Amino acid sequence: MTLYYNRTKGVMSMAYAQQEGTRHTSFAMEDTDNGSRARSHVIVVEDAPETQQAAARQARKQAYLALTGSALLQLPIWGFAMTFGVFQEYLARTNTPRGSASSSGIIGNVQNGVMYLMMPMLFTLLDRGRWSVFRRSVAITGILLSTISFLLSSFSTQLWHSIILQGVLAALGNTMLYSPTTLYLDEHFKAGRATAYGAILSSKNIVGTACPLIFSALLDSIGFRWTLRIWSLIVLITGLAGIGVMPKQSSTSAVRRSPQKVPWSFLKHKTFYIYSIANAIFSAGYGIPQTYLSSYARDTLHLSTISSALMITLFNIPGIISCVGFGLMSDKAGISATANTLISAAGTSLTALLLWGLASNRIEAVLILFAICCGFFAGGYSSTWGGWIKEFEKEAAENNEALNTGMLYGMFNGARGIGYVVSGLAGVELLRAGPVQDSRRWGYGTEYGSLILFTGLSAIVGGWSVVFRGWSKARRCWTMLH
Template structure:
């Protein structure tokens, strides 16, 4: 018996294929717009924090406010610290339950940041700058970053996610490399008040435009409607020492990482007597290597075994502690050998400062890229104990630890600079400083190297465990 072919009534043949292709094209277009929007957001989110060293150098030679000028040294590190400290809470808040409020929250964040940059231009006392730039504007930037980063990860939830994050990270470093010259030009031609008002306009204009390009993914919206109570976060990992070891290491490394971002420009101009253009170039060179180092240390972190301990395709394998130690030790040696040995004679320190900016920017700038290996290790630990784990919360907590480090480094930097000024003046009266260690920045240089080195103490902890000393 011959089978009669079935006939489907309705749309002509080929229409379904056309609709499928249309939906695929629409999906690609939306993802492209999300990627463009996320890339543009790096300017209002990170532009001020990564460029603050230029403002710090300007304040040191053009001080017109009431209060101690040295207090400005905590603004940049506080801004970074507040942003990172708020991330664990904001990531948890906007993951599912409040996912439908992401764009509204980001718009409020852009408005908050822009308004406080504008208010800071009317400052008459140094604490006005700390409150508006270091705290309130930073909160606004974090309120933009957290929900928008969650949406980016959901729109690129396949193998393209790494590519998307790589593009956005590269744009962040592009911002850190180009904004110093933009800010320097504005400060040279106008006052810092006009510059801050211009930055407020940039934050509002670019931020609002980019936020509308990054809508919340439909899957997150439907999940929020189905689960009004919010996801239950497993906290079993807090019973194990591993999370505390890496959190302390992150705090220590971050405390030193923020110091050069704040003081390198001022050091180059005051100690080595470089021009403003050369000093600004150093900050640019500090940020450029982060593009390559993030990929490099991320690759090294991926060489470790997978969560189920199955072999990887890499020709070698490095533990997370070994990779973090590489970043930490490289940063410490860079600070001690290049920054610390910079000659204070006019124009003679440029070469070493360039080496310091590039090498420290590479090793320290790639430290957060090692967190992928750290999270893999924490996942393996959870598997061994048959416990659930939320990798998003782990990532948020590591960001929080980074924030504590930034704030701590900024608070410690001010008294260290005062101690260095007292010691440096005594040395100058006797024979004059010869290297960076002999200047008022000497204690800062030593602190930067020490805190960076202790960022890799997880390796020492692992060795002592092997020797049964713990």
């Protein structure tokens, strides 16, 4: 490109020259002062292909750093919440702190609920405008808040102490860490968003696989107070390490520094409400086995503490595969979001109703099979969200509307949070309700019978979006043809 500027005439002209793959940039300035003319040239030569390759390499590096940092941060964010079932079994058995024997299950579900419910607000605030520059500060503050909350909860003497410190404050800190770092991931993986989300969810399930056995061993050897103190240290170290790995700026930071209007147009489309309601209902049931599976194994099959904790591990292991698998089904195989959702929801429901509800209280192999199969299908549900977002992007393009995908992902997490809150409140009452039949031959006949039925029914209703959207599309096609 050649740029000419004549200060006397106030005229600027530009010309482009491309020769043998090299871009030549020439700046020529003319000035007239007291009859004399001075002319200067500045030539800048750039190799366009090399520059583009360097930019592409830098973008890939930033993307992989975002992926690596996000994967590492799954430990401090989800390590406690995903394996609370082990804590619940210990607290109920020891009644420590006081009041835990009958209602300790509410802690884990409240923690999950608060985390997910806070995500829409934080995703919205940190994704656009002036607040986006504070992402790292918010994440570091979240690490410190979570660390302090877990440390203080080790001194709890009443159940409500743990509910406030672990269920609310630690959850808030975890959300402050999760939201800004996930936004980095969303910005660096526009094309393979579903696969990237699947990879992070697989990391989350790796955490959920390892932590139950670690927590079980620590609780039995040093008790819950020192276990929480050790955990607070782990949260601090791994949290700061993960933040250190993350890129210091987003791929679109230059654009996002200027305040932008938040696009709320997606609220006008019924697709958002269909998926959100289905997501909340599914999540209400999904929280039940995470919380009560370990206690169920101990109470019905009389398994040891470590074997009971192993059930939570078996529940989380398959999600390592299914999270990536469901993401690839959306990104690579072209399977629709509604079909992906139906596969996940139907598989979860059938395993709960037919495996957990039948002979799982008498045959250990059946309970193991349930944990693996249910963990596979339920664990992949969140990976279908990437496909949902694709549908929203398509609708937005058809209607010439703006769409903020990071904020939309936060909204889906908020819907899941509603489900977890319902799960925590309903779980305690359903456990008190007891069996749904008199016979002790089946899982339905145990004190967990109502919980099992609730899990299966909520999962299948969580797939109803497929039927609703399928009917809507069929009706539109019929109208167009006639």
